[in-house]
Amino acid sequence: MKDDKHDKGTVSVVIPLYNKEKYIEGALSSVFAQTYPPLEVIVVDDGSTDDGHEKVLNFNNPKIILIKQENKGPGAARNAGLAAAKGKYVAFLDADDEWYPSFLERTLKLLENKEANISVVWTGYIIQPQYQRNNIGMEDLCGIYEPHSLSDVNIVNKIINFVWTCTTVLKTDVARKWGGFFDDYKCTRGEDTYFFFKLIFNERFAIIPEPLAIYHTEASDLYCYGKKPFVMAPYIKNPKAIVDACPKSLQHTLKAILAHRILHLSKAAALKGDSNTANNLLACYYANGFPFSVYAAHMHLLAFLSPILPSIRWFWRNGKSLARLAKY
DSSP: OOOGGGSSOOEEEEEEESSOTTTHHHHHHHHHTOSSOOSEEEEEEESOSSSHHHHHHTTOOTTEEEEEEOOOOHHHHHHHHHHHOOSSEEEEOOTTOEEOTTHHHHHHHHHTOTTTOOSEEEEEEEEETTOTTSSTTOTTOOEEEOGGGOOOHHHHHHHHHHOOGGGEEEEHHHHHHTTOSOOSTTOOSSHHHHHHHHHHHHSOEEEEEEEEEEEESTTOSOSSTTSSSOOOOHHHHOTHHHHHHSOGGGHHHHHHHHHHHHHHHHHHHHHTTOHHHHHHHHHHHHHTTOOOOHHHHHHHHHHHHGGGHHHHHHHHHHHHHHHHHHHO
8 A cells, every 4th residue: 555645745866976886875775765765866977987886776776767977066967867856856965975764754744844835954964974063053943944034144154054965855846946056167165055045045944953864074075175175166256146046135144144254264274374275265255346344354464474374373382392392
């Protein structure tokens, strides 16, 4: 007998795959362990050079649709899956991440609730290996949010820092309406946040703070600044599309968040001694029309001093130890 709860909302799962042979089986296993079975699982092989696609075929599951394309980047791979999706809803899972069994059931229950009337759901997640920032301080992000109520910069910034690709489930037509993920020049940083800015400022959405997914950082080179040369996110490099898509009444909030992010990244680059990146970010800050501020002036000074800042920080941290050694 058919289970009625699975007859209403159908969901397509999209998984971009690029050289994740070691992890794709875990991702797919977590999808097929869901208490709310998906309609289809679209795996987009984005020009992989390993045998990840063979691991996918070995599942021999009729729900799996394997699409192969030349390497175009994660945004383009997800958008290819989105274009092929037949489900009423679409959920995105990276090839090296996993869902807990109740992930789809919990999110689809909210999306199918007519009284809630939402278009997007995000849930909490656990970061592995264990980082101290595992959703700490995010417990209060619970409930339903509407664009017109998002005038508090701190709240919106907190939401942006919370949402993640592997916990995103939304109406398929809404994802297509806002153009999906940024997919130009094989972008590998911020292509998802570019999309999320549009969703947060235009759609009624819900957040379930409970961790229902696992985000694996050990399989990614992109988790934090410093592992690879800095890549400027598209919402920083050219934010015009997301600003234009934002309701005029909230554009000041969006611009304040973008300005804060640019200056924060400029500071991080300067402290690491990367004056080139720090100055490029500051150039972006003014090119995007953000006003001069005291904080921006401080960042100019940091950028100027950045070549010697790592040495200063080292001596500051180790000065006492060196002084003790000098006594002997």
